[in-house]
Amino acid sequence: MLPASRDLMRAINQFNVLNTIRTAGSISRTKLSEITGQSRASVTNITARLIAENLIYEKETRDSAHRGRRRVLLALNADAAYVVGIKLSAFRVSFAVTDMQADIRSSIVMPVRTSERSAGFVADLIEEGIRHCVNDARLKMDQIAGIGIGVPGFVDRNNGFCHWTPLYRQGKRPLRDLVEKRLGIPTTLENDANAVTMAHQWFGDGMGVQNFVVITIEDGVGMGAVVNGQLYRGAKGVGAEFGHVVVVPGGNPCRCGKRGCLEAYVSDFSILAAARKIWADTRGEGPPRGELNLDDVMDAARRGHPELVRLFDRAGKLLGQGVAGLIQILNPSKIILSGQGVRAGDLMFAPMRAVVAAQCNPVLHDATEIIIHKWQDTDWARGAASLVLQALYKTPFEKIRPVI
Ligand SMILES: [Zn+2]
Known part of the structure; x- marks a missing residue:
C-alpha cells in the first residue's frame, strides 16, 4: 500500500472521532483519546472543528462516582442533518425522513405498482412522496441533505443505474439523475440489500x-x-x-x-x-x-x-x-x-x-x-437513508482504493 496522504489521514482521524462519538452516545475527550488512539491535542482539535460545524455538541453531567463533579461529554447533534430514504418494491414505494442518528422523523408508504412503469413515472412518484414525507416531518426541502434510494437488482452505485432490476423500465437517463434533477438534492442509488446491510453496520446488529x-x-x-x-x-x-x-x-x-x-x-x-x-x-x-x-x-x-x-x-x-x-x-x-x-x-x-x-x-x-431480525416496515427506507448518512459522517473509506 502507498502511504496515505496528509489529507486522507486527517479525514480518517476525524471520521474515527465522529464515529466513536456516534457509537458511544456520549463520551469524554479523555475516553475518545483512549479509544481512537489519538493524542489529547489531536482530539481537542478535531472536536473543536466538529463543534464549529454543528455536528456534535458539549453536554454537562454530574459524575455520581466523584461527588457530583462536573463532567463535559460530547454527543452527536441528531439535528445536524436530515436525509430521505426510499425503497422501491413491486407494489409500493416506502419513504422515511431520518435525522443524523438514523432515527425516523416521518414515514409514508405509497401503495402503487412500480414494475413495468417508466423511470420517469417512478421519478415523479418519488418526488411526490419525498415532498409529503418532508412536510410530515415539519421540515423544509432545503433542510434535506441527501436522498438514498434502495432498488432490488444489479445496481451500479457509482453511475446511478441498474444493470438489471425486476421493477421499472429504464430509459436513457439513470433514475438517480432524474430524481436529482427534479429536487436539486444529491441522490444515491444502491441495491436495497446493500442499503439494509449498511444500516445494520452503522446503526444495528452489525455495529x-x-x-x-x-x-x-x-x-x-x-x-x-x-x-x-x-x-x-x-x-x-x-x-x-x-x-x-x-x-x-x-x-x-x-x-x-x-x-x-x-x-x-x-x-x-x-x-x-x-x-x-x-x-x-x-x-x-x-x-x-x-x-x-x-x-x-x-x-x-x-x-x-x-x-x-x-x-x-x-x-x-x-x-x-x-x-x-x-x-x-x-x-x-x-x-x-x-x-x-x-x-x-x-x-x-x-x-x-x-x-x-x-x-x-x-x-x-x-x-x-x-x-x-425483528422486521419493521420502515427498515428498508431507513437502510436507504443510511447510504446518505455515511457520506455526511465524511467517511474517508469510500475514497480509499487498494494499491497492490
Ligand atoms: Zn434468478
Whole structure:
C-alpha cells in the first residue's frame, strides 16, 4: 500500500472521532483519546472543528462516582442533518425522513405498482412522496441533505443505474439523475440489500462487527456482505447476488431469466405463487385462490396444511444450503436474516437451521451467530437513508482504493 496522504489521514482521524462519538452516545475527550488512539491535542482539535460545524455538541453531567463533579461529554447533534430514504418494491414505494442518528422523523408508504412503469413515472412518484414525507416531518426541502434510494437488482452505485432490476423500465437517463434533477438534492442509488446491510453496520446488529452477512427475504432474496469492515462489492460493483445462485438445476423459473435460483423457492413472491397452485389443486378452505395472500398461506401452514408446511420446509432447506455455503466460504461472525419474509418464523427457519448444522464444519458453524431480525416496515427506507448518512459522517473509506 502507498502511504496515505496528509489529507486522507486527517479525514480518517476525524471520521474515527465522529464515529466513536456516534457509537458511544456520549463520551469524554479523555475516553475518545483512549479509544481512537489519538493524542489529547489531536482530539481537542478535531472536536473543536466538529463543534464549529454543528455536528456534535458539549453536554454537562454530574459524575455520581466523584461527588457530583462536573463532567463535559460530547454527543452527536441528531439535528445536524436530515436525509430521505426510499425503497422501491413491486407494489409500493416506502419513504422515511431520518435525522443524523438514523432515527425516523416521518414515514409514508405509497401503495402503487412500480414494475413495468417508466423511470420517469417512478421519478415523479418519488418526488411526490419525498415532498409529503418532508412536510410530515415539519421540515423544509432545503433542510434535506441527501436522498438514498434502495432498488432490488444489479445496481451500479457509482453511475446511478441498474444493470438489471425486476421493477421499472429504464430509459436513457439513470433514475438517480432524474430524481436529482427534479429536487436539486444529491441522490444515491444502491441495491436495497446493500442499503439494509449498511444500516445494520452503522446503526444495528452489525455495529462494530468486522465480518457479517445480511440476507433479506421479501419479493426477492438479497444479500449484503461486510468483509473486514467493508461492504463487499466484487469486480462489477454489483456485489453479492445470493438470491440468484442456482440451487435446483433446471428448477422453477426465476424473474432474472434463469431457472432454479434460490429466490425462485424462498422469496415471498415464489412461495405465494406455489401456494396458489396448491390452493387451486386442493380446494383449500379460505379465500379464493386469486385473493390468497402470504399471511393466509402462513396461517394455513401453521394450522398444519401438509402441502404448505412442505412448501416452507423445502424453502427453508434450500435457504439452509445457501447459508451453509456462506458460512463455509466467509466464516462470518453473524448472519442476519431480515425482510418481511422472516414472518414465516420456524416454518422456514427450523429446517434452515437443521441443514446449516448438518452441512457446516462444527468449528465454523459454532463461530457464526444466526440472527432473525425483528422486521419493521420502515427498515428498508431507513437502510436507504443510511447510504446518505455515511457520506455526511465524511467517511474517508469510500475514497480509499487498494494499491497492490
Ligand atoms: Zn434468478
